[in-house]
Amino acid sequence: xKTVTVNxxxxxxxxxxxxxxxxxxxxxxxxxxxxxxxxxxxTTIFRILTTLILADHGNASLLNYDVVKDYKKIRQIIGYMxxxxxxxxxxxxEENLNFFATVFGTTIKENxxxxxxxxxxxxxxxxxxxxxxxxxxxxxxxLSCALIHKPEIxxxxxxxxxxxxxxxxxxxxxxxxxxxxGITILVSTPYMDEASLCDRVALIQKGKIMQIDTPNKIVNxxxxxxxxxxxxxIYRLLQSLRESELTHxxxxxxxxxxxxxxxxxxxxADLLDHLTRNGFQNIEIQEIKPNxxxxxxxxxx
Amino acid sequence: MNRFKSFVIxxxxxxxxxxxxxxxxxxxPIAQVLLFGFVITNDIRNAKIAVxxxxxxxxxxxxxxxxxxxxxxxxxxxxxxxKDIEGIFKKGRxxxxxxxxxxxxxxxxxxxxxxxxxxxDATDPNLANLLVSYLSAIIMNYTLDMNRLAVVPMQINMESxxxxxxxxxxxxxxxxxxxxxxxxxxxxxxxxITITREKESGTMEILLVSPLRPSQIIIGKVVPYVLLSFxxxxxxxxxxxxxxxxxxxxxxILLLAESLLFIILALSLGILISTIANSxxxxxxxxMVALMLPTILLSGFVFPIENMPFILQLLAHIMPxxxxxxxxxxxxxxGTGFSYVWKETxxxxxxxxxxxxxxxxxxxxxxx
Amino acid sequence: xxxxxVITSKNMIKKFGDFVANDHLNFEVYKGEIFxxxxxxxxxxTTAMKILCxxxxxxxxEIFVGGFNVYTETEKxxxxxxxxxxxxxxxxxxxVFENIRFYSGIYGLSDAxxxxxxxxxxxxxxxxxxxxxxxxxxxxxxKQKLAFSIxxxxxxxxxxxxxxxxxxxxxxxxxxxxxxxxxxxxxxxVFVTTHYMDEAEYCDRISIMVxxxxxxxxxxxxLMKTYNSENMDGVFLKLARA
Numbered sequence: 016x017k018t019v020t021v022n023x024x025x026x027x028x029x030x031x032x033x034x035x036x037x038x039x040x041x042x043x044x045x046x047x048x049x050x051x052x053x054x055x056x057x058t059t060i061f062r063i064l065t066t067l068i069l070a071d072h073g074n075a076s077l078l079n080y081d082v083v084k085d086y087k088k089i090r091q092i093i094g095y096m097x098x099x100x101x102x103x104x105x106x107x108x109e110e111n112l113n114f115f116a117t118v119f120g121t122t123i124k125e126n127x128x129x130x131x132x133x134x135x136x137x138x139x140x141x142x143x144x145x146x147x148x149x150x151x152x153x154x155x156x157x158l159s160c161a162l163i164h165k166p167e168i169x170x171x172x173x174x175x176x177x178x179x180x181x182x183x184x185x186x187x188x189x190x191x192x193x194x195x196x197g198i199t200i201l202v203s204t205p206y207m208d209e210a211s212l213c214d215r216v217a218l219i220q221k222g223k224i225m226q227i228d229t230p231n232k233i234v235n236x237x238x239x240x241x242x243x244x245x246x247x248x249i250y251r252l253l254q255s256l257r258e259s260e261l262t263h264x265x266x267x268x269x270x271x272x273x274x275x276x277x278x279x280x281x282x283x284a285d286l287l288d289h290l291t292r293n294g295f296q297n298i299e300i301q302e303i304k305p306n307x308x309x310x311x312x313x314x315x316x
Numbered sequence: 317m318n319r320f321k322s323f324v325i326x327x328x329x330x331x332x333x334x335x336x337x338x339x340x341x342x343x344x345p346i347a348q349v350l351l352f353g354f355v356i357t358n359d360i361r362n363a364k365i366a367v368x369x370x371x372x373x374x375x376x377x378x379x380x381x382x383x384x385x386x387x388x389x390x391x392x393x394x395x396x397x398x399k400d401i402e403g404i405f406k407k408g409r410x411x412x413x414x415x416x417x418x419x420x421x422x423x424x425x426x427x428x429x430x431x432x433x434x435x436x437d438a439t440d441p442n443l444a445n446l447l448v449s450y451l452s453a454i455i456m457n458y459t460l461d462m463n464r465l466a467v468v469p470m471q472i473n474m475e476s477x478x479x480x481x482x483x484x485x486x487x488x489x490x491x492x493x494x495x496x497x498x499x500x501x502x503x504x505x506x507x508x509i510t511i512t513r514e515k516e517s518g519t520m521e522i523l524l525v526s527p528l529r530p531s532q533i534i535i536g537k538v539v540p541y542v543l544l545s546f547x548x549x550x551x552x553x554x555x556x557x558x559x560x561x562x563x564x565x566x567x568x569i570l571l572l573a574e575s576l577l578f579i580i581l582a583l584s585l586g587i588l589i590s591t592i593a594n595s596x597x598x599x600x601x602x603x604m605v606a607l608m609l610p611t612i613l614l615s616g617f618v619f620p621i622e623n624m625p626f627i628l629q630l631l632a633h634i635m636p637x638x639x640x641x642x643x644x645x646x647x648x649x650x651g652t653g654f655s656y657v658w659k660e661t662x663x664x665x666x667x668x669x670x671x672x673x674x675x676x677x678x679x680x681x682x683x684x
Numbered sequence: 685x686x687x688x689x690v691i692t693s694k695n696m697i698k699k700f701g702d703f704v705a706n707d708h709l710n711f712e713v714y715k716g717e718i719f720x721x722x723x724x725x726x727x728x729x730t731t732a733m734k735i736l737c738x739x740x741x742x743x744x745x746e747i748f749v750g751g752f753n754v755y756t757e758t759e760k761x762x763x764x765x766x767x768x769x770x771x772x773x774x775x776x777x778x779x780v781f782e783n784i785r786f787y788s789g790i791y792g793l794s795d796a797x798x799x800x801x802x803x804x805x806x807x808x809x810x811x812x813x814x815x816x817x818x819x820x821x822x823x824x825x826x827k828q829k830l831a832f833s834i835x836x837x838x839x840x841x842x843x844x845x846x847x848x849x850x851x852x853x854x855x856x857x858x859x860x861x862x863x864x865x866x867x868x869x870x871x872x873x874v875f876v877t878t879h880y881m882d883e884a885e886y887c888d889r890i891s892i893m894v895x896x897x898x899x900x901x902x903x904x905x906x907l908m909k910t911y912n913s914e915n916m917d918g919v920f921l922k923l924a925r926a
Contacts, residue, residue: 053824053851065525067683086681087527095525101518105333106326117322118526150725160522176850179724179879180920205851208882208917220853250865266858267865269885269916270905308854315855 016079018043018168018199019064024073026059033059034222036073041201041215046194048213049203050307056222057203058098061172064201065095077168091119094166098173100153104146108137108156111145112163119164129196130159133189151182158189169193171202175209187212207308218311225314230307237305237313239263239275240282246295255293261285266312273309319528323536330510331540340506345498345548349555352490363447364392365412366404371420379432382458383414388450405437412436412447424472431473445620491556492644493617496637498552499575500582500611503545507538507586508599516595521683530679538583545582549575556648565651571644574657577664578640582607584671585636591678611637639663688715690841690873691736696745698731705731706742707896713842713875718868720887720904721877722916724924727893729877730846736875737844738762750841763791766835766872769846774831776820780811783819784834791838805833825856832863842873849883861886881916890916892923899923 019041026033034056041047049057062068064075066086074081080088102111112134116123127134137155140148145156154174161169171190175183187209190200194214202213210216210230217227226233244265246252252272256265261282263275276282283300290298305313331337365383369376384391392410395401401413415433417423424430434451436444452474459472511534514520523533553571556562564571585607593599612618614628615637621629632638639660646652654661691713698706705728713719723729734740736749738758747754750764767773774783784802793801806812809829819827828849836843845864849857864886868874876887884890884904891901900907900923904916911919 052853052856055853062683067521067524069682090525091527093525095522097518097521099518101522103326103330103519104517106329110326110329114322114326115522115526117319118523118528120319120527177725179924180881180917181724181924184917184921206880207854250869253862253865266855267861267886269882270903312854315853 016043017041018045019047019075019077019201021060021064021075022073024060024063024070024075026056026063026068026070032222037219037222037224038073039217039224039227041199043199044194044197045215046190046200046202046213048210048216049201049219050205050207050210050213050216050311051203051219052205054221055219057219058172059222061095061170061201061203065093065170066090091164092167094161094164094169096157096161096169096171096174098176100157102145102153102157102160105144107142107144108148109141111156112159115160116163121164123163126163126165129165130162132192133162134159136185149182150178151185154178154182154186155189158186162193167198169198169200169202171200173203173205175204175206183209207306207311210307216307218307218314220311220315226310233307233310234305237310239313240279241303241305241309242274242276242283242286242300243268243271243303244274244286244290245271245299246290246297252290252295255290255295259289261289264313264316266309268308273303273305275313319532320536323532324539327510327537327540331544337506341502341544341548342551344501345494345552346555348494348498349491349552350559352494363389363412363443364410365389365414365451366393366395366401366410367391368395368398368401368413368415369420370418371416371422373419373421375421375424375430376416379416379455379458380414383451383454386454388447388454401435408437410437411443412451414451429471429473434474490617491552491560491562492641492648493615493637495549495552495575495644496578496615496617496640497608497611499545499549499579499640500585500607500637502548503541503579503582504586504589504607505600505603507541507583508589508593508603509596510541511537511587511590512593512596512599515590524681524683530681531676534587534675534679538587541583541586542576542579545579546572546576549579562648564648566647567653570654571647574640574643574647574661574664577661577668578636581636581664581668581671584668584675587675588671588678591675591680610635614638615641617641636664636667689713690715690750691719691875692746692748693732693736694746696732696735696747697743698728698735698740699743704896706735709745709898711891711898711901713873715841715873716868716871717889718864718874718876718887720884720890721875721893722879722881722884722890722920723877723893724879728896729893732893733844733846733875733877737765737767764841766838766840766843767846768831768835768843768848770848770850774819774827774834777818779816779818780806780822780830781815783830784837787834788837793838801837805837809833825852825859828852828856828860829863832860832867836867836872840872842875843867845874845876847878848876849878850880881920884916892920894924 017040021037021039024037025035037060049060051057059068063070064077064082066082066089069083076082077089078092082089103114106114112123133155137152140152145153148156158174175186178186190202194200213230215227215229216233218225218233244252249267249270249272253265253267256262256272256274261276263277265272265274274286276286286300287298331341367380369380380391383389393404395404395413398415404410404413413435415435417431420430432455434448436448455472455474514523550572553564557564586603589599589602589606593602614632614635616632617637621632621638624632643657643660646657689712693709693711696706696709697704709732721729721733731740735742735747735754738754738761741755749761752760752764754761775786778786781802784805785798788798788801806815809826811826811830814822832845832848849860852860864874878884887904889901889903890907891898893899902910907919908915911922913919913922
């Protein structure tokens, strides 16, 4: 059985189409990622699934409960972390957790087992007001609050935005553990590098899903051969590559330029020739495996 | 029940940790009552009057002395001719002129009737009203004293050249008005803000997604404010009694019950505003414009309703504070019982019911 | 890379009471360089940047920005720097041109200059058709590009970017970096604070702050080699967990 089914949903705000004909399924105990920039429609999809807004068209269900008809039932089985930090900043860590536990008719004790690993990390600060926590700790508190009623499905809207690298890594480790306990997780993120941490992802841009697959398959589907190129000043290198007839795409990636050629035959030799003719030295060209970001950009253009 | 309890506790945490809301809840009521109280009593204390005495007899002098020796008035000038009246008002030297007709004492002693004319500067109608009623009270007192000794009952007719508002009988007038205003402020203003704050901080999203029913969310948010508004109301009444020596002639319990009714009405208005407004700023603006200003301007608190243009009078009749002020005045100052205010009470009950139904209808179980 | 120094910080210390936000920061930034200033939330990045922008006085240290002393010449510093933060500095309810005119006006550009510069700027960004559109109607990526261009409209020596490129798609983000490269190429020093490690790799040199101190300062390439890591995320994790 599919845990989440989304069937052809669309939603517009006045004139603007937020999402258009979105369909996907999520399996039990799967980490499913919606990967895309701000304004792609991730939040809209999650709000429809959490029964907060209604779709204009299409239908969706969670554990066979319809998001429109059975919204009360759905509200009992999901845990939700909205995009912004949405806890009471003027309440302490403990007060927040207690409050949400009673709201869902349970107690911290009853479900302590599930949140233990996460909550222990912030327990030393339980008397501190939530507003005074660091980004990483806020996020752990928010996750604890979303988990306190033992939800079967966890819906996390950009949980790692604005959080530092260490906390991000820890957060994904926690999600992995929750998945192992059988919880289905829907997560959205604008960070392309987080895609590889999901079991399956949907790449989403301007309200449409461009591709749904496992991160590995998406990467393997990259059509062209991708090269990382380096040759002195990156600004000049980029300009030169963009002017070149040979180039299919050239995007800066840190200290390298990721390059694909129009013609795959002799592409390395042609490129080397072009760069030497244009006066570049210390040229470094190596074939690399594309990452999700390469794939995302290839799908966009 | 447990959910409800923890909701209320949480709400109290919010209130007591936010200095601003504490100030609104307790600082403003105290400041307002003291401010209104002292400003008004001050004005009355030093009011300057002029006397035009055509009669110049014992009684007219005695009355003049009585008035001037009271703490409210001082004699600024004695006039000889009614042509001087306009001039003296134009100069703004006095607020009021007292005119004794010819043969004042003679008429009073022989016919038992005599006339005094009170002419007030009505540029500030409230003050003028107040002054006139004060002056009348002093003269009435004098008549009562005289009648105790006299064989034939005597009567002094007072004619005031200005609209006379029979309700304006004392300086305590402002307390019911301030009470209405403050209860409106705390109840409607604070609830609309506290609910929109949850919308703004995104916590409303989580509450909506939880199994809580909308009515539970609303009641949980509102109950603490009922309690706080109620204690604020009690505080205002106590301030009135102990600082300004205000009487509570009627039933104290009835007064509290009516205050509670008005609080619930104001809260339902606050909830209604919060269902429409999406940010604290909008909520604040809406309660300012839609609630506070009408309470101050149209409820009869500052400007007598009878003096308003017809259209504003119509508007005033649908302002809940108007009825509350009438009720409180009746109970506190006139000492009347429920049988005299049941109509107004019914209006308030009906309004409360209407606004609550409307809010429940408008409160959304979703974000849009 | 010219080695003319535009920012010098010798033993910069900033204390708030007992709390040491910046603990002996030592670094130099060169003209035309893209300098990445990294660290977790609360590591002290923002405090240091505020000091460099002349908004905060340091507790001690010898600090010069664009040749001016941060203790005594903050007005001159402010005139020679540009600033852009992720929370946009643009007015949403003004049009593209009105925003440009407002900010150029602040820096005292003449009317003729404003006219010329705003036309160039809008041409370059392909925004000429949107000249009279409200900022609120523009997509996020365009706002970021416009905000950056406005931050350098008065040709500052240094432009400070505070977490500039969150939330846009990868192509738009690269277009934004094109603008940064372009500015650096024209001799403007770019000082970027970010906590996105992958973005840090675009910088010429990076300093990484942990708990108020600069723990590492080098080119991304050398840092990855030193810390034996494939990417900057790895470098940061090793530093922060040490």
